[in-house]
Amino acid sequence: MAETIKVGMADLKTCMAPNILTTLGLGSCVGIVLYDPLKKISGLAHIMLPDSTQIRNNDNKAKFADTAIDVLINEMVNMGAKKDRLVAKLAGGAQMFAFSSTNDLMRIGERNVEASKRILNQLGIKILSEDTGANYGRTIEFYSENGDLLIKTIGKDSKII
């Protein structure tokens, strides 16, 4: 039987098929899924901020796009995944409040998405699909068995990306 593993805010987890990784109520944070389709090993990080080097309090590696991706890759490689086979899916990075301001503090969702993409790109990890931006929260479930990422939102139909 498949087990559903919950990933909290500023947290990350890995698992193997048939298990499912989930994170609830993503807002401006980004859910980064990494997946080895051959070994069916997957990882999910719920990051809050783009860059650990900009922040003094940066001990929690799961909190930042740059450090969380590194940790996920290492853990997955230890489980038998191959780095050049990894692919990615992204969700989240919403702007929850309709600020008129354009300052960086308010654009945090967008910056989280940009940073995640840039780092994945640098590592040569292809992004298969994404559901990012807009102004609503998302709950996501990743199925290690087939690589489906289910996106649930309030007041809209669920979708698989």
Added chain:
Amino acid sequence: MSDKMDFNELNEIHIDMLKEIGNIGAGNATTALSQLINKKIDMGVPKVNILEFKDLSEILGGAENPVVGILLNVEGQINGMMMFVLQQSSAHNLVNLLMGRDLDDFTEFTEMDLSALNEIGNIIAGAYLSSLSSLTELKIIASVPYMAMDMAGAILSVPAIEFGKVGDKALLIQTDFGKGKEEVKGYFILIPEMESYNIILNTLGIMG
């Protein structure tokens, strides 16, 4: 104690002081609310909690539970944000009280309801901020309120990210208004920037 501090290092004296601000702020907010609906409102003793991010949305019924958040940017001698958040059921109670409707009315919010909620949030948050301002004698200017209704986790991600820059915990002040059927549970989240934390605590004579 050093003149700079980390949010994780907040001690009991700091918490007591923030609790006291919460108390006075919530008192002002209750009076404001009571005048608005022209009815006496009871207020519970505010509870102050310092919570890990992962536990923050649990207080609000879980990360997927629908809530209403009203956010104000704070400027002046203190910079940061302030959020007033309540469960959707409490938001319904509040709007029904204000509109003089049946308390069992759980129909969808109209445009008018939403704008009323936004204004209530504005008044409540403003009352809290003005007590902080008079206690510290610091000039605090709040922006127009921004409102969003969505999953608790998603709404709270905005203040959590701000806290995330300085620590792994968030400060939450819970206030209960009314009782029984009319109960409205509201939560204040105050997120000063690190520098502003020092300013607040210094002004209160706790540090330095």
